[in-house]
Amino acid sequence: MNPLAGQLNEKLLAGNPHVYDMLSSLGKEIYFPKEGILSQSAEASAQAKKYNATIGIATEGGIPMHLGVIQDKLSAFQPKDLYPYAPPAGKPELRTVWRNKMLHENPSLEGKSFSNPIVTNALTHGLSIVADLFADEGDAVIYPDKNWENYELTFGIRRHGVHVTYPLFTEDMKFNAEGLREALLNQKDKGKAIVLLNFPNNPTGYTPGAEEGAAIVAAIKEAAEAGINVVVVTDDAYFGLFFENSLTESLFGHLAGLHPRILPVKVDGATKEEYVWGFRVGFITFASENQDVLDVLEQKTLGIIRATISSGPHPSQSFVLEALKAPEFEAQKQEKFSIMKGRANKVKAILDSGKYGDVWEYYPFNSGYFMCLKLKTVSAEALRSHLIRQYGVGTIALGEDDLRIAFSCIEEEYLEDLFDLIYQGIQDLQQA
Numbered sequence: 001m002n003p004l005a006g007q008l009n010e011k012l013l014a015g016n017p018h019v020y021d022m023l024s025s026l027g028k029e030i031y032f033p034k035e036g037i038l039s040q041s042a043e044a045s046a047q048a049k050k051y052n053a054t055i056g057i058a059t060e061g062g063i064p065m066h067l068g069v070i071q072d073k074l075s076a077f078q079p080k081d082l083y084p085y086a087p088p089a090g091k092p093e094l095r096t097v098w099r100n101k102m103l104h105e106n107p108s109l110e111g112k113s114f115s116n117p118i119v120t121n122a123l124t125h126g127l128s129i130v131a132d133l134f135a136d137e138g139d140a141v142i143y144p145d146k147n148w149e150n151y152e153l154t155f156g157i158r159r160h161g162v163h164v165t166y167p168l169f170t171e172d173m174k175f176n177a178e179g180l181r182e183a184l185l186n187q188k189d190k191g192k193a194i195v196l197l198n199f200p201n202n203p204t205g206y207t208p209g210a211e212e213g214a215a216i217v218a219a220i221k222e223a224a225e226a227g228i229n230v231v232v233v234t235d236d237a238y239f240g241l242f243f244e245n246s247l248t249e250s251l252f253g254h255l256a257g258l259h260p261r262i263l264p265v266k267v268d269g270a271t272k273e274e275y276v277w278g279f280r281v282g283f284i285t286f287a288s289e290n291q292d293v294l295d296v297l298e299q300k301t302l303g304i305i306r307a308t309i310s311s312g313p314h315p316s317q318s319f320v321l322e323a324l325k326a327p328e329f330e331a332q333k334q335e336k337f338s339i340m341k342g343r344a345n346k347v348k349a350i351l352d353s354g355k356y357g358d359v360w361e362y363y364p365f366n367s368g369y370f371m372c373l374k375l376k377t378v379s380a381e382a383l384r385s386h387l388i389r390q391y392g393v394g395t396i397a398l399g400e401d402d403l404r405i406a407f408s409c410i411e412e413e414y415l416e417d418l419f420d421l422i423y424q425g426i427q428d429l430q431q432a
Contacts, residue, residue, distance in 0.1 A: 005030065023134060033306070063079045063080060064079045081314070085310070089298070098324070109253040118298060119312050121313070127150075128308075133300060140164045141196065143197075143198070146402070173364050175208040175216065177218070184222075188226055197216065199250075205367055206367070207368070209247065229261050241337065241368050246366045246367055252264050257287065266287075269283055275336060276316070279319060281312065340369075348365075361374045370408070371404075380398060383395075390428065393421050403422070
């Protein structure tokens with residue numbers, strides 16, 4: 001093992017041995033080079049006042065070399081904010097601004113100890129960092145039966161974790177905290193579990209209410225008190241899109257500082273919150289009462305980043321930073337939120353009209369981009385295929401009975417026609 005990795009591990013063992021035990025074999029071995037090219041280049045940038053011949057970019061006239069055909073389109077930004085490599089952890093000001101945003105939007109974080117957010121190449125990259133740091137072959141990765149399929153690739157195929165699922169909803173259509181609790185306590189022999197909490201949920205668009213949120217936190221705490229080390233990942237991809245009767249904060253704040261055997265990790269980003277999907281700007285944040293633990297986790301995260309993508313794209317970080325600082329930002333974001341809420345409310349009104357009750361029910365939804373139909377009479381895949389071939393309507397089939405609808409990408413005026421066509425598709429299949 002590299003001596004730098006050994007030093008980080010010793011520091012982590014002293015700060016919180018439970019977090020050390022959570023690390024995968026890769027997590028234990030990874031480190032960020034202190035004497036490599038990046039650190040030497042950083043030293044030269046600060047002190048080499050005559051010639052800095054360290055970093056692998058080209059300069060011209062004292063600024064990064066660039067092509068006019070590109071810069072002409074991006075002239076609102078200085079070349080220094082576009083063309084050089086961004087630091088592996090991301091632009092420092094962007095990290096600070098995002099942290100302040102987190103505090104503003106999550107009052108439960110006030111007074112809690114958590115790291116400066118580290119910039120990732122959007123949320124999937126953040127989740128893959130979690131998998132690399134904490135998931136070893138055979139480790140239990142716990143998430144509900146209605147989930148984003150990429151979890152299987154990220155934690156299962158890539159890291160050989162074992163996915164453990166539980167029903168998302170109880171019979172009265174509330175979040176199944178008891179199912180989560182049982183799945184966690186079943187890992188007592190292993191002594192470790194990774195829990196993925198995704199609210200608003202993809203695919204159902206459901207976010208728990210306050211009572212359900214408290215039950216989730218209580219279940220995780222009970223597992224920790226039973227001697228299980230729990231890495232809890234709040235996948236907050238759709239954070240902020242809370243339309244009615246739900247938590248309006250991430251559970252990250254409620255989990256921070258809860259128990260030494262609980263490591264909360266927040267994965268979020270501008271991707272969907274700020275409607276910049278192609279910018280690929282996300283963040284990963286750790287919570288711990290011990291500053292040394294936070295320092296070690298940041299260094300190991302930077303090691304993963306350095307070993308994979310080296311650093312995230314600089315232009316999109318600059319774009320997001322300037323947007324977050326803009327005076328018009330909040331008003332414009334509220335305008336888009338209102339549109340999204342209007343679409344969600346319209347869908348609910350359409351579904352509650354009584355027109356379609358003979359062929360489907362719908363799972364509760366109160367947030368996010370999606371909702372799911374539970375089909376009564378035809379298979380989801382048969383309907384999906386028929387809709388796209390016969391009517392040019394695209395939907396997502398999930399399992400035997402569930403059909404996911406992304407109302408986020410359908411104008412409100414067309415939503416009723418969309419559901420009428422889905423209903424017609426079912427009639428077609430029933431009569432065939």
